[in-house]
Amino acid sequence: MDLNDRQHKIIEIVREEAPITGEQIAEKLNVTRATLRPDLTILTMSGFLEARPRVGYFYTGQTSGTILSEEIKKLKVKEFQSLPVVISGSASAYKAVCEMFVEDVGSLFVVDDKGLLAGVISRKDLLRTAIGSQDMNQVPVNVIMSRMPNIAYCKNNDSVLDVAVLLITKEIDAVPVVQAKDTGFEVIGRMTKTNITKAFVSLSSGESNKF
């Protein structure tokens, strides 16, 4: 929300002199207590200030950013995740490339014979192999994939924000959405920078998951 100049000044005053009463703030700003009432109401109700009866106003430390941040943290992976595309570790790198083009994805999740997560393979991994001297038909996916347990993943109840931070800090494009099983993880979804970009757009349109 956009605060006006006087509201910014009030926050400044409270930040420096809390606890401070409405009367005292009014005096400093050279206006009446009545003039100030709407400003103090909006600052209190929107979370910038806290009012304690018979004591005065305190600064909560919240900013427009932290209030916005509450909205963002409400977005969950399950609202934005895509379907996962999986491949067997024994498939060839050539087959993996074809699968990527057919499914139009940038990462495949590699599963073992029980259907549990074993690795991840990206366009970058395949491009590295392709310009090497090996025959793409002879190299199996499980030789060039990133493998468990060195794989970042998320749960469908995680926030989109946590996944965004994970993708940025690990410098990867996608993580599997998993569900824990006795002996490993079942892959139930896919979260990529595309999904984060869609979440970003949906925030602005006021709907979640508009795509």
Added chain:
Amino acid sequence: MDLNDRQHKIIEIVREEAPITGEQIAEKLNVTRATLRPDLTILTMSGFLEARPRVGYFYTGQTSGTILSEEIKKLKVKEFQSLPVVISGSASAYKAVCEMFVEDVGSLFVVDDKGLLAGVISRKDLLRTAIGSQDMNQVPVNVIMSRMPNIAYCKNNDSVLDVAVLLITKEIDAVPVVQAKDTGFEVIGRMTKTNITKAFVSLSSGESNKF
């Protein structure tokens, strides 16, 4: 921002019966006008309702989403763009792959001999070539690139949101940030889904460009 139950009810009432006075709203909710004053103040100042003197309250059609959306539209490309990585159209596909690995980017912008934007080449384009029967050392970039004028681009004063929508609708990972010249576009930056993901994270932290 989080509205309380009574504030939601007030919006509902005004939406159905506008214009309506504060007195009339108070009556409907069975509370005094004084009780309602802080709610009406916050709803007006945060943009949900509009108050016209001697007429009453109107519903602006804004929602938490549209208010949030104002914050998001303030994020500009210039705060989040990365440095562009360019390559000559006569370079080989093999050289383009190497360049991508050295610079750790997913797209290169192809420039002509005047340094103006001629095309874009992605990991996907190169992977397609790599599994084909051609020799990567013999295929020049300008044979496999997407070329002007069929290239999406943006200006550094555009909003990050516009670029996010562009990337989603065109199903691409990156666009060049350009500056118009007499005979074409100079490439001055790069906006990718990674930059959008960083913008998403920065929104929640209340700072722009924290990376």
